[in-house]
Amino acid sequence: MTQRSEHNAGHGHDQHHDHHDDEADYAARMHALGSTLVDKGFVAPADIEAQIARLERAAEPGHGAKLVARAWVDPAYRQRLLTDAKAAAAELDVDASGMTQFDVLENTPTRHHVVVCTLCSCYPRPILGPPPEWYKSFEYRGRVVREPRAVLAEFGLELPDDVEIVVADSTADRRLLVLPRRPEGTEQMSEPGLAALVTRDSMIGVGEPLSGHVAP
Amino acid sequence: MARHRLPSDLGGTRLGQPIDRNEHRLVGWRLLCEAVRGLMLRNGLWQRDVGRRATEELGDLYEQLDYHQRRVLTMEAVLVEKGLLDPADVPPRPPGAPPLKRHATPPGEPPEDRAGKPPPHPAFAAGDRVRIRDDWPPGHIRTPAYVRGKPGRVVGVHGPYPNPETIAYGGSGLPAQWLYTVEFTQASLWDDYRGRPGDAVLVDVYGHWIQPAEDAP
Numbered sequence: 001m002t003q004r005s006e007h008n009a010g011h012g013h014d015q016h017h018d019h020h021d022d023e024a025d026y027a028a029r030m031h032a033l034g035s036t037l038v039d040k041g042f043v044a045p046a047d048i049e050a051q052i053a054r055l056e057r058a059a060e061p062g063h064g065a066k067l068v069a070r071a072w073v074d075p076a077y078r079q080r081l082l083t084d085a086k087a088a089a090a091e092l093d094v095d096a097s098g099m100t101q102f103d104v105l106e107n108t109p110t111r112h113h114v115v116v117c118t119l120c121s122c123y124p125r126p127i128l129g130p131p132p133e134w135y136k137s138f139e140y141r142g143r144v145v146r147e148p149r150a151v152l153a154e155f156g157l158e159l160p161d162d163v164e165i166v167v168a169d170s171t172a173d174r175r176l177l178v179l180p181r182r183p184e185g186t187e188q189m190s191e192p193g194l195a196a197l198v199t200r201d202s203m204i205g206v207g208e209p210l211s212g213h214v215a216p
Numbered sequence: 217m218a219r220h221r222l223p224s225d226l227g228g229t230r231l232g233q234p235i236d237r238n239e240h241r242l243v244g245w246r247l248l249c250e251a252v253r254g255l256m257l258r259n260g261l262w263q264r265d266v267g268r269r270a271t272e273e274l275g276d277l278y279e280q281l282d283y284h285q286r287r288v289l290t291m292e293a294v295l296v297e298k299g300l301l302d303p304a305d306v307p308p309r310p311p312g313a314p315p316l317k318r319h320a321t322p323p324g325e326p327p328e329d330r331a332g333k334p335p336p337h338p339a340f341a342a343g344d345r346v347r348i349r350d351d352w353p354p355g356h357i358r359t360p361a362y363v364r365g366k367p368g369r370v371v372g373v374h375g376p377y378p379n380p381e382t383i384a385y386g387g388s389g390l391p392a393q394w395l396y397t398v399e400f401t402q403a404s405l406w407d408d409y410r411g412r413p414g415d416a417v418l419v420d421v422y423g424h425w426i427q428p429a430e431d432a433p
Contacts, residue, residue, distance in 0.1 A: 042256075043252065143233070161412065
């Protein structure tokens with residue numbers, strides 16, 4: 001049998017009856033590890049503080065939205081983003097150098113992309129910040145490569161039958177970003193206005209950008 | 217031959233099980249965990265494939281723990297392995313965790329690891345029909361179980377990359393392997409797939425896992 005049965009798979013820590021004890025135990029372990037690394041001089045407390053601040057700033061997916069909005073308004077930029085995403089990111093002062101390779105997958109009227117890492121949690125962190133918890137969950141990782149339409153429906157994304165779904169599994173050194181389709185009715189919008197429509201989920205491929213229509 | 221499947225290799229499992237889509241903002245020790253791991257990565261104290269391999273070695277514990285719990289145990293194990301921490305610096309391991317080791321030990325035959333240039337040219341080009349090797353060796357493998365033995369089509373050629381199978385045990389990753397993106401139709405992966413015929417999965421696969429297959433669809 002090549003596929004592990006779904007039925008013998010547990011739900012992870014949710015079934016653990018000592019959840020609160022575990023939480024305290026692992027908090028203590030992590031704080032102890034941090035102190036030991038500081039005591040031995042491997043990391044400096046100031047660097048830890050700075051790194052925490054960086055992570056909190058990076059939680060905003062604004063970098064990705066900038067790339068997408070520019071690609072929507074500038075066809076030549078869009079082409080550069082699809083052929084050399086790192087260089088195209090650098091044009092907009094977005095630092096993608098921390099990723100070995102960075103590629104952008106373009107959605108079209110007939111092809112929709114969605115990104116996963118079935119083996120761990122590979123994600124374009126310099127562009128989108130740390131991944132959401134669900135992206136790292138056993139359920140998302142397990143299911144989306146096999147029942148993508150059911151998974152997308154749970155995220156509220158029902159694609160028409162004539163759209164093919166392409167799931168991209170980040171198993172190696174490439175980090176992937178989805179270039180979603182520009183919403184209809186946004187022809188008059190400014191580039192910053194467009195960027196505000198670009199959600200994190202639309203760049204993972206589990207959602208669409210916000211609608212450009214303003215409520216009356 | 218025993219078919220080794222890593223505890224982390226989840227593709228195709230958990231069908232129908234709901235996804236918890238709540239946004240949990242990282243705080244406290246989980247944020248500290250991410251920060252320390254990021255610093256270690258930057259200082260060269262952490263290699264992604266070493267960390268992944270140590271996480272995979274948690275075995276059955278892998279699915280009982282959450283992401284950051286796994287990561288804390290992994291960081292402890294890797295730092296001891298590298299000689300940066302002494303086992304006495306680390307709290308007792310929880311039941312079921314593998315014992316701390318002072319050296320990484322690859323299972324079975326150690327994978328080839330020697331200095332050398334990668335093959336100068338890729339063996340495959342975009343459009344080639346291929347089949348993924350139906351092999352199930354132990355160790356740190358980045359070719360997901362659900363594509364092994366399956367036919368597909370090369371759609372991207374990305375150049376030589378160090379081999380994660382040896383990096384994972386402290387090796388050099390040399391000779392580098394060409395990395396390809398292979399497209400599989402959903403129907404070729406899952407007998408029971410219901411969806412459009414054009415629905416597909418893209419997987420990045422290292423060249424030593426790929427065979428030519430004129431008969432692939």
